[in-house]
Amino acid sequence: MIAFEDVSHDYGGGPLFRDVSLRLEQGSFHFLTGPSGAGKSTILKLCYGELQPSSGTVSVLGHDLGKMARDQLAETRQRIGVVHQDCQFLDHLSVAQNVGLPLTTTGRELAESDLTDLLGWVGLGDHASALPPTLSGGERQRASLARAVIAGPRLLLADEPTGNLDWDMSQRLLMLMVELNRMGTAVLIATHDLNLIRFAKAHVNARVLRFAGRKLQIAGAEL
Amino acid sequence: MSARAISDLVVPRSGQSIWLITLSAAAMGFLAVFALALSVTSANLARGWSASLAQTATVRISAAAAELDAQTAIVLDVLRTTPGIAEARVMVVEEQAALLEAWLGPDLPLDALPLPRLIELRETEEGPDRQGLRLRLSAEAPGAVYDDHTRWRRPLAQAAARMRTFAVFSLVLIGAVMTAIIALAASASLASNGQVIKVLRLVGAKDRFIARAFVRRISRRALLGASAGTAAACAALLTMPELDGTAHVLAGIGLQGMGWALPLVIPVLAMALAWIASMATAFYVLKGVT
Numbered sequence: 453m454i455a456f457e458d459v460s461h462d463y464g465g466g467p468l469f470r471d472v473s474l475r476l477e478q479g480s481f482h483f484l485t486g487p488s489g490a491g492k493s494t495i496l497k498l499c500y501g502e503l504q505p506s507s508g509t510v511s512v513l514g515h516d517l518g519k520m521a522r523d524q525l526a527e528t529r530q531r532i533g534v535v536h537q538d539c540q541f542l543d544h545l546s547v548a549q550n551v552g553l554p555l556t557t558t559g560r561e562l563a564e565s566d567l568t569d570l571l572g573w574v575g576l577g578d579h580a581s582a583l584p585p586t587l588s589g590g591e592r593q594r595a596s597l598a599r600a601v602i603a604g605p606r607l608l609l610a611d612e613p614t615g616n617l618d619w620d621m622s623q624r625l626l627m628l629m630v631e632l633n634r635m636g637t638a639v640l641i642a643t644h645d646l647n648l649i650r651f652a653k654a655h656v657n658a659r660v661l662r663f664a665g666r667k668l669q670i671a672g673a674e675l
Numbered sequence: 676m677s678a679r680a681i682s683d684l685v686v687p688r689s690g691q692s693i694w695l696i697t698l699s700a701a702a703m704g705f706l707a708v709f710a711l712a713l714s715v716t717s718a719n720l721a722r723g724w725s726a727s728l729a730q731t732a733t734v735r736i737s738a739a740a741a742e743l744d745a746q747t748a749i750v751l752d753v754l755r756t757t758p759g760i761a762e763a764r765v766m767v768v769e770e771q772a773a774l775l776e777a778w779l780g781p782d783l784p785l786d787a788l789p790l791p792r793l794i795e796l797r798e799t800e801e802g803p804d805r806q807g808l809r810l811r812l813s814a815e816a817p818g819a820v821y822d823d824h825t826r827w828r829r830p831l832a833q834a835a836a837r838m839r840t841f842a843v844f845s846l847v848l849i850g851a852v853m854t855a856i857i858a859l860a861a862s863a864s865l866a867s868n869g870q871v872i873k874v875l876r877l878v879g880a881k882d883r884f885i886a887r888a889f890v891r892r893i894s895r896r897a898l899l900g901a902s903a904g905t906a907a908a909c910a911a912l913l914t915m916p917e918l919d920g921t922a923h924v925l926a927g928i929g930l931q932g933m934g935w936a937l938p939l940v941i942p943v944l945a946m947a948l949a950w951i952a953s954m955a956t957a958f959y960v961l962k963g964v965t
Contacts, residue, residue, distance in 0.1 A: 500877075502877070522881075522882055522961075522962075523881045523882060523883075526876070526879050526880060526881040526882075527879070527881075528879075529876075529877065529878070529879035530878075530879035531879075532879075534877060536877070540870065540873065540874050540877065541874065542685060542870075542871055542874055542875075544684075544687045544688075545681070545684060545685070549681050549684070552681065553681075553685075553874070553875070553878045554878045554879060556681045556682050556685070557682070557875060557878055557879055557880035557881075557884050558879065559682075599878065
């Protein structure tokens with residue numbers, strides 16, 4: 453599903469991380485944790501091709517992202533759901549229209565009832581016609597998650613998806629991701645929230661990848 | 676709302692570049708109608724002038740008043756016996772007055788002017804031996820000059836052809852300028868909507884989807900602007916004064932009859948140019964955005 457081979461990344465001020473090799477299989481559930489600035493968001497961006505590694509290769513869904521044409525990369529992204537930390541939307545479209553964008557861009561239609569159910573599940577049933585700038589931080593995160601899962605992705609990448617949410621809503625959204633994982637979607641979540649990781653481990657066979665120094669390693673049983 | 680309907684909305688409606696496209700298309704549509712009218716007019720004039728002057732000629736007789744009738748009779752006799760002349764007719768005074776009216780005004784005192792006598796000829800398709808006719812006339816009626824209008828017809832035809840070339844060149848120039856403006860405006864529109872492109876890319880939109888979203892908006896604005904400009908120009912052409920009094924010289928100026936259908940092509944052409952220019956620009960710009 454995701455394969456990193458000797459991946460290093462450098463933003464220009466020295467390497468952020470070095471020689472990272474990892475393999476995440478289909479249907480797996482992983483957390484990515486570590487101190488701020490360690491490279492969690494960078495790892496996710498490398499997974500969907502927003503960034504290219506300074507060295508090494510990143511393969512997603514069997515394809516080397518570095519060798520893809522733009523349209524090929526777009527097709528790969530259509531099978532990846534991404535929850536961005538900064539939750540970017542088209543501010544002139546409604547929440548419902550933004551959530552439906554992954555379908556719109558591929559010419560697919562979504563039943564109104566399915567969209568309503570999904571928005572209801574993430575607690576935005578009353579905000580379907582609201583514009584994104586009117587949403588709170590937590591509501592934007594929930595809308596971002598709804599957009600990430602609406603097309604039934606094979607891979608879900610989430611960057612601090614519960615950072616602005618209360619504990620109840622965090623659990624609710626995590627369970628949505630667990631359900632998706634049970635249906636075969638591979639999930640990779642970057643988070644600081646150890647409680648969230650512990651909660652997930654009670655429901656799914658989740659593994660934790662942790663940055664230590666400039667290396668990425670599997671965390672021990674303490675997590 | 677359908678996916679197609681939403682895809683029409685992904686580019687915000689606001690933006691100065693969209694107004695620039697509308698205004699430039701309106702201005703270019705307005706100018707294109709006049710260039711088109713000039714082109715049609717020059718073609719009509721060339722055709723009209725050629726048709727009215729072809730197969731006609733004039734013999735001008737300048738002689739003392741006492742000899743004028745005798746020379747006229749000799750000339751008519753020569754013309755009747757010349758192969759290639761279908762008809763020869765002495766123009767009456769009223770006809771000469773009508774010819775001069777355009778230059779000297781009405782109520783002309785013709786008696787006070789030493790006017791030559793004019794004989795109007797209608798030639799057959801083959802026409803006469805012009806050189807031979809000139810020689811016979813100079814021998815038998817020294818005051819008679821044969822004029823087959825060549826010296827008028829040639830420069831008129833050349834002027835009309837040149838006018839038409841200028842008009843067509845103007846149309847090409849208008850199209851080129853509009854294409855350039857739309858390409859620049861499309862580029863500005865794409866640059867100012869970087870966030871839209873970024874979001875669409877992140878959700879898996881291909882270049883074609885993103886480009887089409889911009890191109891549809893731009894093409895529609897170009898169609899709207901060019902339609903308004905074309906309509907305004909047609910209205911302006913309708914305010915042109917009637918040319919009844921000088922119709923024999925200026926017949927065919929402006930758009931007439933089915934010619935009024937020609938401006939309908941301009942908005943369609945403007946939209947097609949906008950589509951091509953903005954699509955090419957969009958793909959070029961999107962190449963640089965991952």
